[in-house]
Amino acid sequence: MSSIPPTHRALRQDVYALPPTVQQIPTPQATPGSAVLRVLQASVISYTKDIYNGVRKYPYPTPLTLGASALARVMALGPDATTLKVGNLCLLDVTIRGRDDVDRSAGATFLSAIVQGMTPASAKLMRDAWRDGTYAEYVRWPLENCFVLDEDRLFAKLGYQLGDLMYIPKMLVAYGGLGPLCxxxxxxxxxxxxxxxxxxxxxxxxxxxxxxxxxxxxxxxxxxxxxxxxxxxxxxxxxxxxxxxxxxxxxxxxxxxxxxxxxxxxxxxxxxxxxxxxxxxxxxxxxxxxxxxxxxxxxxxxxxxxxxxxxxxxxxxxxxKWMYEPTDVKRLIALVETGLVQLHREADDVNPLGARVVAKFKLEEWEEAFDTAEKQGRSGGIVVIEP
Ligand SMILES: NC(=O)c1ccc[n+]([C@@H]2O[C@H](COP(=O)([O-])OP(=O)(O)OC[C@H]3O[C@@H](n4cnc5c(N)ncnc54)[C@H](OP(=O)(O)O)[C@@H]3O)[C@@H](O)[C@H]2O)c1
Structure with missing residues (x-):
């Protein structure tokens, strides 16, 4: 495993609703409760443009590294990591919850780099601890939001490509509402x-x-x-x-x-x-x-x-239902890994809307990525940024 560089590239927005820029910034350290991961692919959802140009009026603090759900590899772990291992491939869940809000009564839940949530507690948690998202070469992420993916099952046995796995976070939102907990x-x-x-x-x-x-x-x-x-x-x-x-x-x-x-x-x-x-x-x-x-x-x-x-x-x-529960993430990944829930839909030239990556972009190509997601992000087309 290669070492973590002292600085890395990230897509940052300095002022709310103004265009972001790619900046070289210090790479975060793995502190207690966190992992540092190399981002492989980060999803661009269909209305990403309207989040970051202010049209949707989603509240979030700036400066901010933009981002969404991602696939990433663990590079370093905080001392309290118990099950995660360096080298694990993980799905990074953007639904971040206050660790001292166990019964959720304070509503200390927000979506990383997307929206600060509905309460002062969620706004504080985003502003002071976990604001930065995955449109970056490296991220620091809460341990409990790193969900390990079984590469042997997913790639070798089920034949998926990395990008196919980006359909998991798309289905996950619906699973939060349709699944057994809702x-x-x-x-x-x-x-x-x-x-x-x-x-x-x-x-x-x-x-x-x-x-x-x-x-x-x-x-x-x-x-x-x-x-x-x-x-x-x-x-x-x-x-x-x-x-x-x-x-x-x-x-x-x-x-x-x-x-x-x-x-x-x-x-x-x-x-x-x-x-x-x-x-x-x-x-x-x-x-x-x-x-x-x-x-x-x-x-x-x-x-x-x-x-x-x-x-x-x-x-x-x-x-x-807003998003899903951590148990939902584990359950849906298990359903996919066992093959009970299939990620693929049929797609060919006549029928381009299979659930597959339709376009990949570099950080510098963010504008094209956002535009493409707006046009093609519907009905299964997956658009990703590969930092
Ligand atoms: N609860 C949660 O946790 C959660 C999580 C993620 C997203 N969401 C919400 O879910 C919404 C939909 O997500 P998405 O990814 O499917 O969005 P999307 O890709 O932007 O698609 C929106 C769909 O709504 C249709 N639409 C637009 N205006 C409409 C209208 N007036 N009446 C009926 N249909 C209309 C559009 O189709 P046509 O314009 O072709 O009709 C399009 O198919 C998001 O905008 C977000 O607010 C909620």
Missing amino acids: IDLKPGETVVVTPATGGFGSAAAHLCLELGAGRVICMGRNQEILAQLKRAVAPEKRDRVECIPLTGDWEADLKALKSLGGLIDVFFDISPPAAADSRHLKAGIFALRNGGRMCLMGGGNHDLVLPNGVLMHKDITVKG
């Missing part, structure tokens, strides 16, 4: 995904199939993307996918859902803030079976109007 989608159940056309939305649809959903009803405004999404599903699973338009007019959306027939067990929403005026969640409440469950992972900050009487008389459960 809405608990069960094999054989019918689930609706709205909208299923985005980066995280399409990963949610894929995950539902892999978790054994009997029917996955994909809703979205763009019928061409929905058709591509269906074609990207392996042939033997394709007849479990149904696609219908999402209009935002709740009566039209309800009619479309009812036209499919059968009972709906779970309604999973991961709408962007732009869908704030859409009323499709009301349609979802009406469409769910008695005792049905709705999971809200959409990113808007607006108020929701839901039909109280229907919620009450039908015993509907509505749960919100």
Whole structure:
């Protein structure tokens, strides 16, 4: 293993919302509670540009090394590391939690280099300890956020390439909501995904199939993307996918859902803030079976109007979820490593939306990376920065 250089290159933003620059900065040391890792690939999500140009108004401190979920190799470990080893390949989870906020009552949770969270405690934790992200050659990362990947199983036995593993963090967001710790989608159940056309939305649809959903009803405004999404599903699973338009007019959306027939067990929403005026969640409440469950992972900050009487008389459960739990990360990695959840979707020239790396960029090419992710980051296309 090569040694850690005293300085390294990182994509830094000095002033909020202004363009970042690649800078040579001191390489962090492995202090207690942390690991230093060499970043191999860091994901660029579809709305990265709108985070760092201020359009999304995500609060975060500057100066900041930008970043997102990443694959990285452990170079050095703090003295309290117990299971991690130098050389391990890790998935770096961006969901950082206060170690002295064990019951989460202070809400000391934020997303590294993305958003400082919702409380003074989360803002302090980001500002004072873990603000810098993964668009850098080296990162210092909390030990508990480094999840070891079994290279032998993933590469030698299952045949994945490094970039394929970047689909894990995409599915992980949906697993936080669909997994056993939240809405608990069960094999054989019918689930609706709205909208299923985005980066995280399409990963949610894929995950539902892999978790054994009997029917996955994909809703979205763009019928061409929905058709591509269906074609990207392996042939033997394709007849479990149904696609219908999402209009935002709740009566039209309800009619479309009812036209499919059968009972709906779970309604999973991961709408962007732009869908704030859409009323499709009301349609979802009406469409769910008695005792049905709705999971809200959409990113808007607006108020929701839901039909109280229907919620009450039908015993509907509505749960919100931000990201996922550490146990979810372990479980999803295990599901992938055992081959129970497959990362690949079919992709070819006709059908380019398989879940694969579609573009790689250097740190200096950040602008092109952000633009490409905005265009291609939807429906499974993975864009990465390789520092
Ligand atoms: N809860 C969490 O932990 C969590 C984690 C990650 C992300 N999120 C949220 O999830 C959102 C979606 O993520 P993503 O990766 O799928 O985003 P994305 O790649 O930007 O896709 C957004 C999707 O929403 C559709 N859309 C846009 N405006 C719409 C409208 N008015 N009505 C209905 N659909 C609309 C877009 O398709 P068309 O424009 O073609 O219709 C697109 O398919 C993010 O914006 C974020 O706020 C939440």
